[in-house]
Amino acid sequence: MEIRKKFKSLVSYLFITAAFISFSSLQGCDNNNNPVIQLINAKSIIAHASPNAPNVDIYLDNNLVASNVAYLDYLPYTQISPGVRNVKVNVTGTMTSVINLDLNFDAATNYSIFAIDSVANLSAIRYDDDLTTPASGKAHVRFIHLSPNAPAVDIAVTGGPVLFSNYTFKQASVFTPVDAGVYDLEVRLAGSTTVVLSLPGIDLSNGKIYTVFARGFVGGTGTQALGASIIPNN
Numbered sequence: 001m002e003i004r005k006k007f008k009s010l011v012s013y014l015f016i017t018a019a020f021i022s023f024s025s026l027q028g029c030d031n032n033n034n035p036v037i038q039l040i041n042a043k044s045i046i047a048h049a050s051p052n053a054p055n056v057d058i059y060l061d062n063n064l065v066a067s068n069v070a071y072l073d074y075l076p077y078t079q080i081s082p083g084v085r086n087v088k089v090n091v092t093g094t095m096t097s098v099i100n101l102d103l104n105f106d107a108a109t110n111y112s113i114f115a116i117d118s119v120a121n122l123s124a125i126r127y128d129d130d131l132t133t134p135a136s137g138k139a140h141v142r143f144i145h146l147s148p149n150a151p152a153v154d155i156a157v158t159g160g161p162v163l164f165s166n167y168t169f170k171q172a173s174v175f176t177p178v179d180a181g182v183y184d185l186e187v188r189l190a191g192s193t194t195v196v197l198s199l200p201g202i203d204l205s206n207g208k209i210y211t212v213f214a215r216g217f218v219g220g221t222g223t224q225a226l227g228a229s230i231i232p233n234n
Helices: none
Strands: 042-048 056-060 063-069 074-080 083-091 097-105 110-116 123-128 138-145 153-157 162-167 176-179 181-189 195-204 209-215 227-232
Touching (some): 042 063, 162 176, 195 209, 195 227
Parallel strands (some): 042 110
Antiparallel strands (some): 042 074, 056 063, 083 097, 138 176, 153 181, 209 227
């Protein structure tokens, strides 16, 4: 399972601009001593999950926030001022935008944005992230189906019960509490015992929150082969 975090060093410094001023979570007062509610920033993970797309540069409101992002690389939670923000994904080193969309970010809300699908149909999808702290001895895990040509699937404990049932492309589960521990999981054709992908040794630690996503192509080879990746959400 491939987990890449090389862009963690890019998290904050490009946001210390006029377009991305940090908001305090405390109340203040205006010049007339009237209470002023100041908003807490939204936060978002941004991930490259398009199997055959080239490396990309990511812009928020025309500010470059990450460059040369490869397939399966991602930016961890990055603060974003609430409101409508423009997101562009460009082929690295060019001004050619393969994704260009405006998204509304609510204050104090967490998101994950994925660039998905084959390069011919490249698009972006956003999910809300519930980062409620797990109970003692528990982890929270979510499954997202991001393999463009894979059929509906179930995620199950190897040889055991189904955890997430009948998910199709782009569908995501809620964050689900499970006992903390190391799991051997498998991806099955929905409603069957036919295993299409084995996921051994998934470590779900106490108090942690994770997103597991199917990616790649059925019939793909190398990095484009059907597989799964995991992103820690806290």
